[in-house]
Amino acid sequence: MTPLWAAGILVSGLSAGPSIAAMGTLQxxxxxxxxxxxxxxxxxxxxxxxxxxxxxxxxxxxxxxxxxxxxxxxxxxxxxxxxxxxxxxxxxxxxxxxxxxxxxxxxxxxxxxxxxxxxxxxxxxxxxxxxxxxxxxxxxxxxxxxxxxxxxxxxxxxxxxxxxxxxxxxxxxxxxxxxxxxxxxxxxxxxxxxxxxNNPQVYGAMGSLYLIQKDYRAARDYFQRAIAIDRNRSELYVGLADAQLALNERDGAFRSLQEAVRINASDAEAQFLLAELYRERGNEDQAYRHYRLAVQADPTLLAAQAAVGAMHLAREEFVQAVLSYRRLTAALPNNAGAHYNLGLALWGQGLRNQAVDAVLRSRRLYEREGELAGVDRVDALLELWNVNLDDVGVAP
Incomplete structure (x- = not known):
């Protein structure tokens, strides 16, 4: 039987955004x-x-x-x-x-x-x-x-x-x-x-520019030229992985990201992207590990917070899930999905009143956005929790 807290794990509207390499920061x-x-x-x-x-x-x-x-x-x-x-x-x-x-x-x-x-x-x-x-x-x-x-x-x-x-x-x-x-x-x-x-920083800059322009083959070539000169810069491997992913060269991207985190375990973007690829390959344990490393390296990387929060929920690690989703709701106060998941984590922790408050906040946001499916999802969850809609001020 599906546990009560597990009804509908989602965070809408979150993505990793442009990679660190694509933003053009070179060290x-x-x-x-x-x-x-x-x-x-x-x-x-x-x-x-x-x-x-x-x-x-x-x-x-x-x-x-x-x-x-x-x-x-x-x-x-x-x-x-x-x-x-x-x-x-x-x-x-x-x-x-x-x-x-x-x-x-x-x-x-x-x-x-x-x-x-x-x-x-x-x-x-x-x-x-x-x-x-x-x-x-x-x-x-x-x-x-x-x-x-x-x-x-x-x-x-x-x-x-x-x-x-x-x-x-x-x-x-x-x-x-x-x-x-x-x-x-x-x-x-x-x-x-x-x-x-023949300067690796110059080639890296060119690679980043071509990434932004979505000329992924040129970007890949410049990052490879940079790495051929200097193999000890994690951001170059992240940029290369970005280009490889865009070209659907997923095995190459996986190897590039492994090298990036070997060089710099604190590269949050590399850890996050590597976690995504592990998850794609069905290796949930390694995905979980690298999501957590991404969050440790950069707590403001919201896509990583969302992913690790969802995995905390799936593993019934409710305290950690609450921490992840509190960070998300602080950064994204109008994200209905983040509040919904916070409610799930709070319920799993046994904090009934806080959980109901969180999902009701989610419901208000869904209503404001006109997302009727989200409203229905909240109502179904409250019913699953045996919460009377009239008692919490929700008109049937």
Whole structure:
């Protein structure tokens, strides 16, 4: 006989989404996310002296150094507003010192105040026009603000000053991908390929671009070229597996994902996709293991949470199932299926009232979405649980 809790295990509307490789994040010589560009530069280390620009007296230099020491203390205490105020006082002593302006810009970035960071970085660049890190920081702020035209202009300015700046081409490619201007993204990566021939990061970037464009054969070829040069990057194997799955080369994808998790067991995307293939092959134990590893590596990977939650339910591991579905309902408060499954898990744990509340919330969401089949499913479950619909305020 089917246990009461097992009526209708489902979560609707969840999928893995684009893989990590498809999003274009590469690690290694270039620590760059195609969608964000290079990270902002760090502040000067505690106690370091900012290069003097003005002809300061000994007393002024001593005061400047003390202000910067205090600013670093404020940063350590996460008092960023206090640190900015100290940097502004330092600027009054040495108004043409570009590093002081960049310090203020960085502090705004630390707080996520990207608009406020723009002007300090512009002032820093005006005083030190050939400083490449300042321009990367400015581009980063523009990307965060989704001011992509200014980000493109900033990256291009970097390549004009120093044509060998690989990160700038990666940044350009990332912005163009965001804008879905794949031709320009390809041009940026081709320029990078000429700059760094036979570089696995470049081939990986090309593979990711072709994945997004759904040119899976080209993507597969570029990922294979990257792996032939460097066999120790899990994200390259995940990208290759994505392309192989799209080409229905499932055995090849399985081997690629096995290699990815061997290299990096914390690669959540690889663990999830490998679990999917194990499940497809009928190996439920290995699927369960890799779903759990995916969730451990990244609790925000919702498709993995949904899959492992369903398997917890099937195995009557109700405490773990409740944890999985609480994470899902927190992330997807309007997903009727997630609330339905949470109710199943709570019922299995013996928490009757909470279970009924969860499935009633699911029912309201199904009603709002016009999904009558979902409403009927909830009503049937409540009847199975011997819950009187009138008692819970549901009109028959």
């Amino acid at each position: 290694g010589d270039f620590t760059v996310n195609f969608r964000t560009g290079p990270i902002a530069p760090q502040l000067l280390p505690l106690g370091s002296r900012v290069p003097q620009v003005a002809n300061l007296s000994d007393a002024q230099q001593e005061e400047l150094d003390e202000l910067l020491r205090q600013a670093q203390d404020r940063v350590s205490a996460r008092d960023y507003a206090g640190a900015i105020a100290l940097y502004q006082r330092a600027i009054r002593i040495d108004p043409n010192n570009a590093r002081l302006y960049s310090g203020i810009g960085y502090l705004y970035v630390r707080q996520g105040q990207y608009q406020e960071a723009i002007e300090p970085y512009r002032q820093a660049i005006a005083r030190d026009t050939n400083n490449i890190p300042f321009r990367y920081a400015l581009a980063h702020a523009y990307v965060q603000l989704e001011n992509y035209n200014q980000a493109i202009a900033t990256y291009r300015a970097i390549t004009e000053i120093q044509p060998n700046q690989a990160d700038a081409y990666l940044g350009l490619g990332g912005v163009y991908i965001t804008l879905e201007n794949y031709d320009e993204a390809l041009k940026a990566y081709e320029q990078l390929g000429r700059l760094l021939p």
